[in-house]
Amino acid sequence: MSEGGDAATRRGEPLETFAEASAWLSGIDGAASLALDTEGDGMFRYRTQLCTVQLCAGERIAVIDTLAVSAAPLLSHVLGREGPEKIIHDASFDARILFAHGVLLGNVFDTAVAARFLGFASTGLSSLLLKLFGVHLPKHQQQADWGRRPIDAEAMRYLEDDVRYLPALFARLLEQVRARDIEPEVREECAYLLGEAQRPEPAEAAWMRVKGSALRPAPERARLYELAEARELLARERDVPPARLLASELLLRMAQESTVDSATIRRLLGNKVELAPALELALARAQGIADAPREQVERMLPAPPSPAELVRRKRRKAWLSEFRAKEAKAREVDLQVVLPGHCLSDIVDLERLDAASLRAVRGFGQCRFERYGAQLLQMTSVLGES
Numbered sequence: 001m002s003e004g005g006d007a008a009t010r011r012g013e014p015l016e017t018f019a020e021a022s023a024w025l026s027g028i029d030g031a032a033s034l035a036l037d038t039e040g041d042g043m044f045r046y047r048t049q050l051c052t053v054q055l056c057a058g059e060r061i062a063v064i065d066t067l068a069v070s071a072a073p074l075l076s077h078v079l080g081r082e083g084p085e086k087i088i089h090d091a092s093f094d095a096r097i098l099f100a101h102g103v104l105l106g107n108v109f110d111t112a113v114a115a116r117f118l119g120f121a122s123t124g125l126s127s128l129l130l131k132l133f134g135v136h137l138p139k140h141q142q143q144a145d146w147g148r149r150p151i152d153a154e155a156m157r158y159l160e161d162d163v164r165y166l167p168a169l170f171a172r173l174l175e176q177v178r179a180r181d182i183e184p185e186v187r188e189e190c191a192y193l194l195g196e197a198q199r200p201e202p203a204e205a206a207w208m209r210v211k212g213s214a215l216r217p218a219p220e221r222a223r224l225y226e227l228a229e230a231r232e233l234l235a236r237e238r239d240v241p242p243a244r245l246l247a248s249e250l251l252l253r254m255a256q257e258s259t260v261d262s263a264t265i266r267r268l269l270g271n272k273v274e275l276a277p278a279l280e281l282a283l284a285r286a287q288g289i290a291d292a293p294r295e296q297v298e299r300m301l302p303a304p305p306s307p308a309e310l311v312r313r314k315r316r317k318a319w320l321s322e323f324r325a326k327e328a329k330a331r332e333v334d335l336q337v338v339l340p341g342h343c344l345s346d347i348v349d350l351e352r353l354d355a356a357s358l359r360a361v362r363g364f365g366q367c368r369f370e371r372y373g374a375q376l377l378q379m380t381s382v383l384g385e386s
Contacts, residue, residue, distance in 0.1 A: 012153040014052065014065040021064050021074055028057035033085040033109075034078065035166035038094045039159065041147035046239045050101045051146035056163035057084075063159045067147065072102030081106030087170040089125045091190070095197035104198065110190045111166065114173040117186050119334040129165050132172055137161055184367035185337045192342075192363030205296055206232040210248045214300035216255065218291035223283055224255040225292040230282035234275060246275060260284050315383050316348045323375070339368070353380050 015021045028034065035056035042048035050071055053064045064074070077083060079098065086105065088094055090112040095105045115123040122128070129135040141158040151159070177183050206228035207213050213224055228242075228251060235242040250268055257264060260283045266276050291297060305313065320339065327338045339347075346361045347353070358376060359369055379385075 012156045014063040014151055014156065016065045016068040018069050018074060021062070021069050024055075024060070024062045024064075025074075025078055028055075028060060031057040031084050033057070033087055033167065033170070034083070035087040035163040035170070036079065036094065037088065037159075037162040037166075038097055039146040040093075040097050041145055043143060043241065043244070044145045044147060046236050046241060048097060048100070049147055050097050052151075052159055054159050054163045056160075056166060058167070061160050061164060063151070063156060065149075065151070066101070067149070071098065076103050079103055079105050083107060085109055087111065087166045089166060089169070092193055092197040095194050099198045105194060108190055108194050109170060109174070109187070110193060111169050111173055113189045113193065114177050114186050117182055117189065117334050117337050118173065118176055118180065125162070125169075128169060133165065133168065135165055180333060181331075182333055182337045184365070188365035188367055189336075189340060189363060192340075192365075195362070205229070205293070206242070207292060208296060208300060210251060212252065214297065216252070218297075219258070219289075220252075220255045221292040221297065222289040223257070223286040224251060225296075226282035226286040227251045227254055227279060230278045234278055246272065254279065254283070257283065260287070312383075312385065313348050316379065317344070319379055319383060320344050320347060320376075323379075327372070338372070343368075347376070353377065353385075 015024060035054075037054045038050060039052045039054075040048040041051050050066045053066050053071060053075065055062045055064070064071075075098075079086060080103075084107070086108045088108055088110055091105070091108050091110045095108075098105050111128070112123050112125075115128055120128065120131075122131075126137045126139060129137055138158065141155060144155065144158075146155075174183075177186050205225065207221070207225045210224065210228055213221065213228075216224060231242050231246050231251060235245045238245060246269075253268060254265060260280055262276065262280055265280055265283070266273050269276055269279075304310075321344070324335050324339045324344065328335045331338070340363055343361055343364050347358070347364075350357050350361075353376075355369075355373065355377065358364065358373060359366075
């Protein structure tokens with residue numbers, strides 16, 4: 001594997017102007033594939049910024065400073081469906097952050113998906129590079145603040161290494177994928193994960209993003225609603241992630257207080273006592289309110305299926321699991337190749353199982369319909385559902 005790179009990155013310098021980045025992209029025009037990685041600063045900012053985009057084509061590597069260069073005008077075409085095949089390891093984060101910054105990623109081969117479908121026990125990039133090539137990637141920069149500038153030489157090396165070895169990893173895994181005759185399933189899963197990552201996220205109230213919030217008693221949910229909204233506003237003002245400003249466990253603890261007890265609130269806050277006034281006002285607003293907004297509670301706690309429906313789903317799941325295991329053994333492939341877990345769950349939940357509904361299951365794909373469709377469509381009659 002080559003460690004060559006573009007002149008700018010050999011000097012340890014990111015590309016910081018539209019002209020520099022455009023010139024680099026012009027130099028790889030016609031490339032069949034392009035390794036890609038991104039870095040954001042979501043651990044340190046209220047809204048994640050796209051901080052860098054790392055690219056590798058052949059022996060050329062570039063780190064584009066996307067705090068200095070707007071990503072969408074520069075990268076939309078090359079990273080889109082019409083551009084070269086993008087080689088990415090675990091593409092969901094990259095797809096989401098690029099989508100949030102106006103770039104619709106397309107034509108992706110996810111090496112993490114390939115490794116998972118090949119049955120690798122550890123599918124992290126570092127683990128795969130060590131196992132397949134004996135390359136050790138340092139991990140100490142994984143939680144770095146990539147919004148800081150300038151980017152020093154050590155950080156540049158880390159950023160470059162995230163894409164430096166992806167072409168070789170792609171070639172090795174693709175060879176194995178084709179040898180096992182599972183390329184259609186791998187590519188279907190890559191497309192599925194890419195599509196899921198670029199689906200617009202539904203707007204949710206702040207309290208709904210607090211783990212365990214829906215299971216609290218109704219009056220606590222009312223207080224948590226106000227506390228979470230107050231935390232959200234404070235976090236936005238300070239440009240920090242809400243959970244980094246104030247742990248959700250503390251919000252849940254404060255929501256247990258049936259009266260506004262300033263001493264308790266300040267004791268719980270410790271060295272963040274400056275947040276107390278806003279949180280005390282939030283608790284005061286919640287006094288006399290019976291619950292969080294009803295429609296939000298109903299979204300969090302949907303009505304459970306009927307006993308008969310639960311029995312039907314249990315029987316479907318058992319049948320599908322047995323079918324998947326049998327087919328995987330016959331083909332000598334991983335279970336996920338036959339039927340990814342998300343497909344299995346979606347088929348279990350189908351109200352009606354016919355050709356149209358099976359084709360509509362996201363990530364199932366034409367390759368599986370042609371191979372397994374006829375057998376799966378017999379399931380309802382075998383189970384006595386029809």
